[in-house]
Amino acid sequence: MNFKKLMMTAAAAVLAFGVGSANAGEPLRVGVEGAYPPFSWKEADGTLKGFDIDFAYAVCEKMDRECVLVEQDWDGIIPALLAKKYDVIIASMSITEERKKKIDFSNKYYDTPAKLIAKESTSLMDNNASLTGKRVGVQRGTIHQCYVEKFFPDAELVMYATQEEVFQDLAAGRLDAQLSDSIQGQEGFLETDAGKGFAFMGGDQNDVECMGEGAGISMRKGSDELLAGVNNAIEAIRADGTYAKINAKYFPFDIYGSGS
Amino acid sequence: MATHDTPAETPIGDWLVLVSENYSPLDFMLVADHFEKFLWGVTITLELTFLSLVLGGVLCIPLAIARAYKHPWFNAPIWIFTYCFRGTPLLVQTYMIYYGLAQFDFIRESALWDPILSKAWWCALIAFTLNTTAYTTEFLRGAIETTPFGEVEAAKASGMSNWTMMRRIVLPSSFRRALPAYSNEVIFMLHGSVIASTITLQDILGVGRWLNGRYYLAYEGFITAMILYMILVFAITRGFNLWERHWLGHLRPRTETLELKPKMSMLGR
Numbered sequence: 001m002n003f004k005k006l007m008m009t010a011a012a013a014v015l016a017f018g019v020g021s022a023n024a025g026e027p028l029r030v031g032v033e034g035a036y037p038p039f040s041w042k043e044a045d046g047t048l049k050g051f052d053i054d055f056a057y058a059v060c061e062k063m064d065r066e067c068v069l070v071e072q073d074w075d076g077i078i079p080a081l082l083a084k085k086y087d088v089i090i091a092s093m094s095i096t097e098e099r100k101k102k103i104d105f106s107n108k109y110y111d112t113p114a115k116l117i118a119k120e121s122t123s124l125m126d127n128n129a130s131l132t133g134k135r136v137g138v139q140r141g142t143i144h145q146c147y148v149e150k151f152f153p154d155a156e157l158v159m160y161a162t163q164e165e166v167f168q169d170l171a172a173g174r175l176d177a178q179l180s181d182s183i184q185g186q187e188g189f190l191e192t193d194a195g196k197g198f199a200f201m202g203g204d205q206n207d208v209e210c211m212g213e214g215a216g217i218s219m220r221k222g223s224d225e226l227l228a229g230v231n232n233a234i235e236a237i238r239a240d241g242t243y244a245k246i247n248a249k250y251f252p253f254d255i256y257g258s259g260s
Numbered sequence: 261m262a263t264h265d266t267p268a269e270t271p272i273g274d275w276l277v278l279v280s281e282n283y284s285p286l287d288f289m290l291v292a293d294h295f296e297k298f299l300w301g302v303t304i305t306l307e308l309t310f311l312s313l314v315l316g317g318v319l320c321i322p323l324a325i326a327r328a329y330k331h332p333w334f335n336a337p338i339w340i341f342t343y344c345f346r347g348t349p350l351l352v353q354t355y356m357i358y359y360g361l362a363q364f365d366f367i368r369e370s371a372l373w374d375p376i377l378s379k380a381w382w383c384a385l386i387a388f389t390l391n392t393t394a395y396t397t398e399f400l401r402g403a404i405e406t407t408p409f410g411e412v413e414a415a416k417a418s419g420m421s422n423w424t425m426m427r428r429i430v431l432p433s434s435f436r437r438a439l440p441a442y443s444n445e446v447i448f449m450l451h452g453s454v455i456a457s458t459i460t461l462q463d464i465l466g467v468g469r470w471l472n473g474r475y476y477l478a479y480e481g482f483i484t485a486m487i488l489y490m491i492l493v494f495a496i497t498r499g500f501n502l503w504e505r506h507w508l509g510h511l512r513p514r515t516e517t518l519e520l521k522p523k524m525s526m527l528g529r
Contacts, residue, residue: 075473098476099476161458174380
């Protein structure tokens with residue numbers, strides 16, 4: 001009897017606390033990738049670093065919740081969110097219509113264009129005719145996969161689990177070109193030793209259907225309170241200079257892009 | 261829900277898509293739309309599995325003989341080879357050949373790079389072949405070593421040369437005894453072939469992962485792949501049952517029913 005009473009009291013307390021405080025104080029579990037420098041990567045000692053990681057900690061701080069980072073491979077990052085392995089994803093995920101059917105997005109937190117990378121000396125151009133039969137690498141399940149399938153349907157699409165593997169095979173000469181985020185391509189590949197002799201090919205690759213409206217924080221559908229909290233946090237980070245500070249740590253220019 | 265490439269034209273088709281997208285736990289119409297891709301995946305999986313098994317099966321025979329008879333030069337190197345390939349995961353071996361070899365300039369400039377080592381398909385085939393050769397060498401060696409001494413003695417008594425004895429007695433008898441273990445190796449190889457999907461190949465699992473990635477799904481691609489692998493394993497087990505019946509028929513326990521029947525009829529007489 002005593003035990004039952006105790007349980008009732010505990011349940012009531014949890015209920016009251018949960019409703020009253022809207023999860024404040026409870027840790028926020030953040031899904032991150034860890035294989036996408038300079039946005040996220042893993043140091044030799046296992047700690048996660050990068051723009052996304054710093055940004056995630058800033059969001060948690062503004063929401064007054066403890067951050068628990070959960071690493072997840074990219075191609076399972078949405079399924080794992082749906083399976084409640086974490087509450088939000090902060091992993092440079094672009095806000096696209098296709099993804100919005102499955103999950104909700106915050107406002108964007110940065111927006112940079114996608115570009116192709118190929119050998120400096122290449123004669124290839126960024127159109128379907130020129131890339132016909134050529135091997136074009138992308139990371140599986142990205143906006144870039146969508147873009148290549150839509151605009152270069154006659155190219156041979158080669159898919160990888162991580163963006164690092166795409167660069168590795170481009171450097172090894174197994175790919176004729178690859179499509180990825182321009183900043184990530186610049187800092188994660190072209191400025192490294194492996195990227196010597198390679199350069200951007202063609203201009204920015206834009207398409208709202210595939211590329212969406214910039215990178216946002218995503219969560220399960222129906223998390224309206226969480227969504228409002230995250231959007232407020234992004235706004236606060238932008239307003240109080242935290243964003244500029246994190247931005248300057250990784251990039252010499254503003255990656256937020258135009259618009260709101 | 262996910263968009264379908266081929267719009268359904270009949271009322272039943274419309275209804276199926278509606279159910280598949282909104283009520284079914286699995287979007288089966290989406291899988292059906294892309295089933296051709298899965299069939300291509302099946303051909304890649306079968307190609308890699310069976311080519312590596314055939315190559316491994318041929319290579320393992322001389323290696324196993326050299327091991328079983330402790331050839332003074334070859335025994336030790338072959339032992340090191342089988343030890344390394346049985347002692348490390350197939351995934352690591354495949355990565356070493358695909359990503360590892362590509363790190364060296366002299367390999368990228370060699371004559372082997374363009375036609376073979378730059379291709380994921382060949383890298384997978386090489387890794388799988390070396391792996392299955394290592395395993396089959398060791399259990400064929402075991403089978404050769406346990407050839408009943410009586411069989412060897414009888415062969416010698418009939419005046420067979422070593423080579424003839426190997427060809428007529430030792431190898432056929434060893435193959436028979438190794439057959440049940442070999443069916444495990446074939447299934448292991450089929451399951452191991454999923455590693456091809458980690459080096460960009462669109463095998464069965466590769467297509468499943470593509471589908472999941474393309475439409476942000478958790479299960480559809482994997483469950484379709486699972487079902488296809490189960491069908492293949494079922495076919496392989498059936499095949500080996502028939503093969504064993506054919507080769508090991510003389511070892512099956514005799515059923516008594518045939519002999520009993522005439523006796524029963526005699527009782528009635």
